Amino acid sequence: MKNIEFRTATSAQGGLVVMGGVPGVAAGSRVQLRDHAGRIRSGLVIRAADDAVLVEVFEGTDALDLENTWVRFLDEPFKLPLSRDIMGRVFNGSGLPRDGRPPIISADRRDINGEPLNPAARAYPREFIQTGISAIDGMNSLTRGQKLPIFSGGGLPHNRVAAQIVRQARLLGEEAAEFVVVFAAFGASHADARFFQESFEESGVLNKVVMFLNLADEPVIERLLTPRAALTAAEYLAFDLDYHVLVVMTDMTAYAEALREVAVLRGDVPARKGYPGYLYSDLAELYERAGRIKNRRGSITMIPVLSMPSDDITHPIPDLTGYITEGQIVLGRELANQGVYPPVTVLPSLSRLMKDGIGKNFTREDHPHVASQLFSSYAKALEVRGLAAIIGAEELSDADRRTLEFADAFERRFIGQGEDEDRSIHETLNLAWDLLSMLPPDTLIRVSEVELAKYHKGAA
Amino acid sequence: MGKILEINGPLVKLELPQTVIGEQVRVGRMGLVGEVIGRDGDTALAQLYEDTAGLRPGEVAEGLGWPLSVELGPGLLGAIFDGVQRPLQAVWEQSGDRIARGVAVPALPRDTRWHFVPEPARQAGSALIGGDVLGSVQETESIRHRILTPPLIRGELLELAPEGDYSLEEAIGRVKLADGRIEKLYLFHRWPVRTPRPFRQRDHAVVPLITGQRILDTFYPLLKGGKAAIPGPFGAGKTMLQQQIARWCNAEIVIYVGCGERGNELTDVLESMPLLTDPHTGRPLMERTLLVANTSNMPVVAREASIYVGITIAEYFRDQGYDVVMVADSTSRWAEALREVAGRLGQMPVEEGYPAYLGSRLAAFYERAGRVETCAGDHGSVTLIGAVSPPGGDFSEPVTSHTKEIIQTFWALSKELADARHYPAVDWLESFSGYVGSAAKWWAQHVDPNWERDRAEALDLLAASEELQRIVNLVGVEALSSEQRWTLEAAGLIKEGLLQQAATDEVDSFASPEKQYALLAALLEIYRHGLKLVKLGAPARRLIQMPLLSQARRWKSQHSSDELAALKAKIAAIPDAFEPLLQEYAHHPSPLRGEGQGERVSAQAPGSQT
Known part of the structure; x- marks a missing residue:
């Protein structure tokens, strides 16, 4: 069957070709x-x-006739x-090389x-x-095997944040060497693709990265294959070769839009x-x-990046x-406009698996309570800030004013940090206590009295 | 034998005459299983529970002769099944880390031998009716599995095996039916999932389900045999709350259906349940739990089936006389599966693409909950708790609004509360319970006669504070009178000292009804003492500064439910804490002070004793 070409197309329209008489x-x-x-061109059944086979053609049905179309x-x-x-290689969405080097030849071929x-x-x-x-790390910790997306918006620095995570992410302990990255971009602009490539090159991680690129001007249906190809590669690296794989996928919005485009062609409700x-x-x-498997050493940790249309978190x-994911890191325009980088809006951000990956045996015993x-x-501080905007800062009590100072310092010093600044978890937690020490100890009821005595700078 | 005519996603058109709608079919060389959903002439339309990629027109298809059924018998507890009751642990051992297609593994292990003890009343020659208890098997240390006569059987018992060890494949008895046929009885039987199991009659639900979660038990109670929904946007802690209920509720059997949810969450349940002990029996929680898992990446048609598999198993344990809780997470994914199949069938969409029968299907599903008198004359219940995942957190969407009409207890989760890390993020204004009256009788009898009054007072306080908070947001706290400020403070005390409950905190995770009421009464007592002082003219500021308030906020995590004596001692000392202020203001009443103004005057008064 593989070697027979059929010339039995009976209709072609909107990316779909119907083939007759191919049993x-x-x-x-x-x-x-x-x-x-x-x-x-390539396509999918x-x-x-028996009497009609519906084929979806990736490159579309433009410039196609019925009489001279041969299908295998x-x-x-x-x-x-x-x-x-x-x-260290770069592929397109269908897994063909786009770095000018020869294709991968292997008997091990897997369904994407x-x-x-x-x-x-x-x-x-x-x-x-x-x-x-x-x-x-401090408030929305990532654990191995988790899927934690970055929710962003047009013009926000999600690519820079994603690149910083790829450069800096590491496991505490001795296994750092086994860490590799699978990077998939779909519907990405040429500029974005170049930014990532250069960023990986500069930091010397390029030989530990596998890239799958589908750019904005390439076939839409291939966009649906790109993440699947990337994840197939990630599964191979993680569960056959025992690597800890970090998968970064951007931009999920482009993926979903491609899916909608194809669904409309197919006539789905x-x-x-x-x-x-x-x-x-x-x-x-x-x-x-993403995830971990019992009795296997490797793992897949996933950071999908998506830009929220009109910054609307309730968009589908x-x-x-x-x-589906285990939390989300939300980037906010307000912080970005104030020059805070990375502009992580912490309140709507969440890591669901954090509770099991931090604390006594993982980071530090006070971490859960501090977070x-x-x-x-x-x-609370944001409530006060909202109040101050209405009644004026002069009307606030001393306690409220201190709370406001805390909010400002928290945004500038804790959330804000340099693009090359790599803080250890201990540095992060110590910084948190510096900031919490701006507040009176008796208002801090989420931390225990023992922790207050140990870490609060004003407690003594 | 028939053959495949056409493959379209999970839908397959078959040339297969004489099949019945609902019948199971096995299709193709891979042996994929599905069910017939329509007939047209000699063709049958089937939806498959597995991915159809690789199927070809012309491959074989056969009808299996029975509808989608579950196996009911010993071996259910502690297991994890997929949406069509394949045992995932056994499938893992057989086919590896990934679920291969066409795997056929019986739901219940065939090689295990169970120690069967016959019921003394069942003698050869006695009449036997469906639902009668034949005997029992001690399945786990805490659960005695009663072996039931299959529901539709009616006849004369010819023989019943003596006490001994039997596998599921060995007959344990024979029964002569009314029409003269003789049927063998086994330790297990099958039941079609889409048909509710029969019972004698419905009972009134009267006993509250204790979940150990204060906002639920004390404020929005659910009864055993009741129906509840937990709607909430993502990140509001829906799954966490359900897991807390599955862990701590005082049902005898807990069935957790993960319908289109995250794989890691089920792993969490699987890994944590065996380590936790049941606060009511002291045995590992896994002994009373079973899981039905169709994670979001598993085939969508099996997702639609999964909640029926779960509820049928729940009814089976109910028929043994147990109180069963079934948690379905999430009914929205089930509804979406319904929508997806309806879309492929070309059915007319009504709201947001959902088919017109969404509401009636949901209602029929929730109606399978209830407390009943079983066929054997026992009493059992199925309590149904369904999570709803409204898109964008919009409670007016079809699944949430239909569900709201059906259920009695509504635990609305709020994104705002969750963002402020107020957990469980159950919104005390949006939630409701239609069972408060019944629950009040139980609380009055078993815990304290004042429960209903105190609950209402606390809710009033919370509602009043919400009003005041709106004023504060507009004009600032200084504009409030002392009494209003105290109301606000007391509401804050109730939110932080009672409503917030840390699932990860060993002490706080579960609160017995006694502890719940002790805390409620204590916080209200603080409020009443303060109110009395404010009315005597004491400024709210002085009250708010009392160390008692921040101490009381920590009580919940300082005293576990087993050691309430120390908590009660602290509660008994509450009046003492107010004594100095009372002395001061009882002797210097200042009735002329006005609202707001009064505060400033008294703030200047030389009265601070510190």
Whole structure:
């Protein structure tokens, strides 16, 4: 079947070609299509019946006729060849090299759709990953095997934050050498792609990075393959070669928009804002490939980056993502406008797995309480700030004024830090206590009395 | 034998005459399983529980002759099943880390031998009716698994095996049916998941389900056999709250259905449950728990089935006379699975793409909860707690609004509270419970006759403070009278000292009803003492400075439910803390001071004793 070319196209429209009289074609099989000019396009079988096979053509149906279109059914799903040599390489969304070097030749070729991980085989993420960024390490800690997205907006420095995490992320302890990065960009601008490439090069991590790039002017359907190819590579590195893999994917909004575009072509019933009803399941198929497996040494930790359309966190893309991922790091325009970098808005940010990866045996015994106290004190301080905006700072009590000073210092010194500043978790926690010491000890009820006595600068 | 005609996503058109709608089919060389959802001439339309990639038109298909059913018998507890009751632990051992397609593993282990003790009343020759207890198996140390007669059987017991060890494949008895057929009885039987199991009649739910969570038990109680929903946007702590309920509630069996949720959360439950002990029996929690897991990356059709698998197992334990809690996380994902299939069938979408039957399906599902008199004359209950994940946290969306009409207890989670790290983030203004009256009787009888009054007083205080907070946000706290400031402070005390509860804190994670009421009464007593003083003319500022207030905020995490004596001693000392102020102001009443103004005057008064 693989070697037979069929010329039985009966209709072509909107990216879809119907083939007649091709019996026994497997659903989900890959297709190669040769047009009248001899150009090769690729596609996928999305509906199979004996009398009509529906093929989705990635490059679209422009300049296609029915009479001179030749189609081969490759009889297998999209597969990615894998070997150790993928390290340091750059591929396109379908897994072909785009760095001018030869393609990967390997007998080990895997279906990029993967298979769902058995929940009974999962191991729970517990180990703390230090990113060197206080707002993350101190208050929204990342653990190995977690998926923690960055929610951002147009014009915010999410790429710089993502690059900083890639440069600085490390495990506490001796396993630092086993850390590698899989980077996938879809719908990215040429400038963004170059920024990441240069940033990895400068910091000397390039040979530990596998890149999958689908740029903004490349086929939309390939955008749907890019994260799957990247995750297949990540699974190979993590669970075959025992690496700890950090997967950075950007920008999930471009991915979801590509999915919507394809869904409309297929005629799927739209749910919210024109996105198909299966957007949740589709995103989950990607995100849930992060994790750890019992009896395997490696792990996949995922940082998807998405820009929220109009900064709206209730938009379907961030909303559904938030329901699947284990928390979110939210970047805010207000802080960015005040020149705070990284502009992490801590109150809506959250790491669900933090509680199990910090504290006594992982970071420091006071960490859980300090994080909780920072959240609570800062939330109160913002209330006071709102009040001050109405009644004027002069009307505030002394205690309230001190709270305001705390909020300012917290934003400038704790959240704000240099793009090259790599803070250890101890530095982060000590800094937190410096700031909490600006507040009277009896207002700090989230920390224990023992911790107050030990760390609060004003307690003595 | 039939064959595949067309494959379209999870939907497959088959040439398969004489199949019944709802019947299970096995399709293709991989042996994928699904169910028939429509017939047209000789063709049948089936939805498959597994990914259809690689299937080809022309491959074989066969009808299996029964609808989607679950196996009910010993071996259920402590297990983790997928959405169609495949045992994931056994599947893991057989097919590795990834779930391979077409795996066929029986739900209950066939090689385990269980020690069966027959019921003395069941003698050969006696009449046997569906639901009758044949005997029992001590499945775990805390749970005695009663072996039930399959519900539809009615006849004469011919023989019943003596006490001894039996596997699920060995018959333990024979029964002669009314039509003369003889049927064998086993330790387990099958039941179709979409049909509610029969019972004699519905009972009134009367006993509250104690979850150990103060905001739930004290303020918005749920009864055993009741229906509750937990709606909340992501990050509001929905899963955490459900896990807390699964851990600490005083049901005898807990079924946790992870429907389209995160894989790591189930792993968390699987890893933490065996380590935790049941506060009511002292045994590991896993002994009374079972999990049904269809994580978000598993096939969507099995997700639709998973909550039915869960509720059927819940009903089975109810029929044994147990109080069962089923937690479904999340019903929104189930509704989305319904929408996805409806979309592929080309059914007319109504609201947000959901099919028109969403409301009736939801209602029919929740109606399977309840406290009943079982066929055997026992009493059992199924309490149903469904999480709802409204898109964007909008409670007016279809799934939340339909659910709200069906359930009795509504635990609304608020993003604002969660952002301020007020956990559990149950919003005390949005939530409601239709069971307060029934619960009050129980609390009055078992804990304290004043429960209903105190609960209402605390809620009034919280509502009043919400009003005052609005004023403060506009004009600042200085504009309030002393009494109003004290109200605000007391509400804060209740929020921090009672409503907030740290799931990760060993002491605070679970609070017995006695501890819950002790804290409630204590905080209200502080409020009443303060109020009396304010009315005597004491400025709120002096009261707010009392060390007692910050001490009282820590009481919840200083005294566990087993050692309430120390807490009660502190509570008994509350009047003493107010004594000095009372002395001062009782003798110098100042009735002429006005609101707000009064505070400034008294602040200048030489009265500070420190």
